[in-house]
Amino acid sequence: MTVLAVQGLKKVYPSPGQPLCVLNNVEFELRSGDRVAILGPSGSGKSTLLNIIGGLDQPTEGRVVVDGQVVSEMPERELSRYRNRTVGFVFQDHHLLPQCTVLENVLVPCLASGSPQQDDVNWALALLDRVGLKDRVWHRPGELSGGERQRVAIARALIRRPALILADEPTGNLDRSTGEQVAQLLVELHQEQNNILIVVTHSEHLAGVIGKQCRLENGQLRWENV
Numbered sequence: 021m022t023v024l025a026v027q028g029l030k031k032v033y034p035s036p037g038q039p040l041c042v043l044n045n046v047e048f049e050l051r052s053g054d055r056v057a058i059l060g061p062s063g064s065g066k067s068t069l070l071n072i073i074g075g076l077d078q079p080t081e082g083r084v085v086v087d088g089q090v091v092s093e094m095p096e097r098e099l100s101r102y103r104n105r106t107v108g109f110v111f112q113d114h115h116l117l118p119q120c121t122v123l124e125n126v127l128v129p130c131l132a133s134g135s136p137q138q139d140d141v142n143w144a145l146a147l148l149d150r151v152g153l154k155d156r157v158w159h160r161p162g163e164l165s166g167g168e169r170q171r172v173a174i175a176r177a178l179i180r181r182p183a184l185i186l187a188d189e190p191t192g193n194l195d196r197s198t199g200e201q202v203a204q205l206l207v208e209l210h211q212e213q214n215n216i217l218i219v220v221t222h223s224e225h226l227a228g229v230i231g232k233q234c235r236l237e238n239g240q241l242r243w244e245n246v
């Protein structure tokens with residue numbers, strides 16, 4: 021069981037006029053099995069919040085605690101391990117390596133601890149089967165549709181069996197029906213893997229597929245259907 025606690029989180033960006041306060045005392049707690057969509061207008065700080073949780077950005081004040089460990093206080097080595105092992109990222113732009121096959125792309129996170137083991141390859145193949153890409157493992161990203169590329173990115177995010185899945189506009193580049201399939205897949209895999217799933221989106225429709233929702237506005241997080 022993983023517990024994610026976001027405590028008194030504040031993020032202020034310097035700017036030529038007034039400093040820009042995008043997060044102001046954001047607080048919540050999630051546990052394994054929880055999933056939530058974070059909605060909010062463009063520029064409201066959704067990606068900033070996700071990046072701080074994922075250890076890609078530092079808060080100005082407050083902290084993110086995962087299983088008792090404060091992310092912003094982790095030494096660099098531990099932070100890299102946290103990003104690689106505890107967190108699985110899915111971005112709007114899939115960030116797949118164009119020269120690598122689908123299978124190699126899914127295995128990329130395993131390279132952090134040397135070359136992938138047979139167990140990793142077996143799990144990657146099982147995940148690719150699960151996301152409906154069994155027949156595409158030797159393709160390269162350029163030979164896939166947008167929805168297929170995003171499904172590869174989801175398999176890659178799950179390869180280390182992370183406790184936390186952070187998805188930033190995962191369907192942003194997809195048409196509505198493909199986006200809905202990808203969102204449904206995220207939900208199904210979340211239920212199977214019992215991780216914590218946080219999805220940042222503009223889309224009320226996607227948020228509806230995810231379930232529990234909160235809204236980030238003026239630096240504050242407001243929970244909706246809890």
Ligand SMILES: Nc1ncnc2c1ncn2[C@@H]1O[C@H](COP(=O)(O)OP(=O)(O)OP(=O)(O)O)[C@@H](O)[C@H]1O
Pocket residue numbers: 033034040042060061062063064065066067068069222
């Ligand atoms: N490194 C930075 N330096 C200064 N300002 C920044 C920086 N990163 C983000 N911002 C500003 O902080 C605000 C929040 O940005 P963020 O990307 O978190 O918003 P968002 O809600 O994810 O937006 P969108 O939905 O458009 O992706 C924006 O106004 C942005 O311009």
